[in-house]
Amino acid sequence: MNTGGFLNREDVNRRLARLVANSYPSNIRERVSCPMQQAFLDEVADLGLGGPSWLFFWLDALKDGLFTRVANGFNGGLGGQKKAPQPGRPKQGPFGGLVADLLFAIRGFRKQPLFSVVVVATFALGISINTAVFSLVDGVLLRPLAYEEPEELVMIWDRFEWLGGERTWVHDLQVRDLRANTTRFEEFAAMGMVSGRILGGDRPVHTDVARVSVNFFDMLGVQPVLGRSFREGEDVWRSPWVVMLSHDYWTREFGQDPNVIGRKLVVGYPEMEVVGVLPEDFDYRMYEAVGQRTGADLWIPHMIDYGWWETPIPGAGVAVLARLKDGVSLEEARTELAQLARQHDEKFFENSGFRFEIVALYDDIVNGVKSALFVLIGAVVLVLLIATANITTLLLARTQKRTGELAVRSSLGASRLRLARLLLTENLTLATVGGGLGILLAMVGVDTLVALAPPELPRTDNIQVDGRVLGFSILVTLVAGALSALAPIWLAGRHGPAGSLLDSGRSRMTNVRSQRIRDGLVVAEFALSTILLAGAGLMVRSFVSLTSVDTGFESESRLTFSVYLMDDYEGVEPRYGFFTELQDRIEALPGVLNVGSTSALPLSATGYGPVFGSRQDFSINQNGVYPGQGIEPPPGIVTTDDWTVAAFNTALPGYVDASGINLKWGREFRDSDDLNNVSVVMIDEQLASDFFSGRNPVGDGIWVLDEWRTVVGVVGTAQHVAYGSPARPQVYFPYGQVESGRVSVVVTTSGDPLALMPAIREQVAGINPLVPVADVRTMKSIVDESLAGRKFIMMLMTAFAVCAIVLAAIGIFGVLSFLVSQRRREIAVRIAVGAGAGSVARLVVLRGVGLAVFGSGIGLALSLGLSRGVESMLYDVTPRDPVSFALAFVSVLVVGVLATWTPARRAVSVDPATILREE
């Protein structure tokens, strides 16, 4: 025998025996591999086989092994059998060969760059938006508040039935009563904002000054970095003023000078002594409480004299922060407050239906944005699912092309687990690259996101891609990577290797099954995309109806700024004099068309109070009882039913004209509407129709702010609260008769509004160089800002929906392309026997459209159920808005059809001669 150059018979038999033994599932192999091999050798030797019978002997043996493996299914490889060390093979730990797998994976990707790029890009997209949105949610919702035992902190508010149950400030007298008559609270702190003026720079600067009870910082557990906190007694009226500086202000104005303690500061009050500097990370903002969105620079004690009031005034007061005693639940505290509220109702508010509201500080801060953030996280999870499904379809196609390779691996002894690990390693490698890219993208994206975030989004300083977020992203990456590899692994394990080796890589069963999985995944992708599109549609439609609402005022070419008159101007007359002169001076500037002023611009909060009907005509009837304290009802009115709550606003002559508010009846205020003349008001249409049934009320009177005032004009209703909130009727008082602290000036300009500002500042300084000007902006930006929150959500939802539909399109494209390449022969035969291009294209297109329609239908059904979750975020659109749903359906369909285009063309261009010859 030729023993030199070629393998001898015995050697070949030994190798074949090993191959056959290895073709059995691992559990069998472990036990009997060695004796089995020997038995084969014995048999071959005994039978003395040669030629074809020898070949068939081994083929039969191999077939049994492979069939056993198939019959054993996946359980054989992954079942919980104890592993005995295998004789003749080096023992491999669970990570043995991992590096080899990894290297092999990388080599494989380089051979298929398009596949790898698409998978990596898909992962990157999914992970980046998930990381970005998660960092948003984490910073705003998940992180605990940075205060000592934040779960014990609560906010307390007043609620009056006659105010429609809207929450409002707690009066200082009530705070005193809370301190004295409760047992379940550790302590209470009052908070408010006042205006300050900082002098000494180029020009006077307005600043928000926070006024807080002296125990405020101790209560939050905040230690000053320099100096001390407030002391007991520093909030007693007429004690010397002290002030604490924010870290930012200390840095900005004093260059972190440690000798700042003891310095005197003039901020529009008597001199204040600097006693402390707050830490850098202290960032208490009274979000909803006072609408303050930037941290205050200066903090002063809430100095009051309880003797100022006889009884609490509804709606006037402070925000109240309280700390619960150890172990007291919110519910117990609520019960105690309910009892106290009944006493207050009786004692102070004439049983008008007063309640306290108590809410955890955390909820108070985040409640307004919670649902929107949940919707966003839901949306990105859907996009991630679509991305995962997409990757799965790509992997399935790739795995199927590799069945030959996998079968060889398997026959050479790779266990099912080992093959699973190979596929998993490959996919996790791609996922890791994509995830890493996604995280990098997210780091950039988060800053953009925060910059775009609406001002009402709290705690934005916490939003960052840090260790927590990174951990989350890595987890998501791994889960998505593993999830998307699941179906390919299952399929490879179930049918792949065994059949394929015998079947030269084309197992019909595998084909059908994997096709079915891919179809299912595409249907799921379309369903999820439809949900996102429908959601985005609802947001867009809401936004459109919001922006098409008639706001009742003009915002184009209008400049506005606020002027804060401090103690230099006491009383109505000097203030009125100041603003009259300012308006005259501004009107004289070139480029100015109109000028007017108000205490509350449209879309900003106003004060409010009760208004009683005219003498002739008590047509209104509000449920509830007016508390009758603080503001007196008109004399002679016995019934207390004939009143309503209106928003209070003041205006100077020219305001209606300058802000483009429609004057319906009568006239606007004029210079002579001052204290020397009869008290007048303007009312808006809403109040006119409430009180006067829509007839012209000019000349009639309403009782408001303790006297009868004559209606001189009726104006169109201007949106004065945030969009989507119920608007109250409005009353305008002439500034010459009713003063207000802050005044906002509106200037209609012929050119660029902001270009006028230097000239205007000059005019203000010309009257009084100590008066600060602040809040310089265009009316347009005020409108934009009020829409910013909804716009933010709408834009993100739209972006996510677009991502989703693009992914779904790639998915259907991939599946159909694969289908066409798999069925090339069939198509070739069809064409060869005379099928027209139309019928071949129809084959492909109909399949794509069918999947799209099916998926979209499921998506619509799901959307109907889910859309109720976004109801609170909609404006003038029902959650089952047929237009949004129809648009979603049609878009998905259109995308589905477009995605079938290329595969269909490829199918049509199949050349039967070439293909059939190939085979």
Added chain:
Amino acid sequence: MTETMKNTDDFLPLKAAVHMILVALAEAPRHGYDIVKFVREESGGRIKLATGPLYRHMHRLLEQGLVEERESSVADDDARRIYYGPTLLGLTVLAAENARLAQLVARVSQLGLPRVTGE
């Protein structure tokens, strides 16, 4: 012995090939190909048992505790040949299967079915 605690009826009926494997081992401890030869010969070639399937069955029988590995009885035999013999449970199961078949044959003969002649 834990084997005896198992119910022998759980293993019945045995597949023909498995039955013959147990018979082969009950007669004497044998190694793989020896079993194949025995089964083929004693069944007159009616029971087809190839080496691969044999070890599939052996794997199960080992797992179920019906057979066990034995020391080689031949002094200079190849070390790679592993000899197998029945366990006590294996013998019990074999006896139970034999009894079951005997009983079955007896019942069937009572039915007075036509006999196959010429054999």
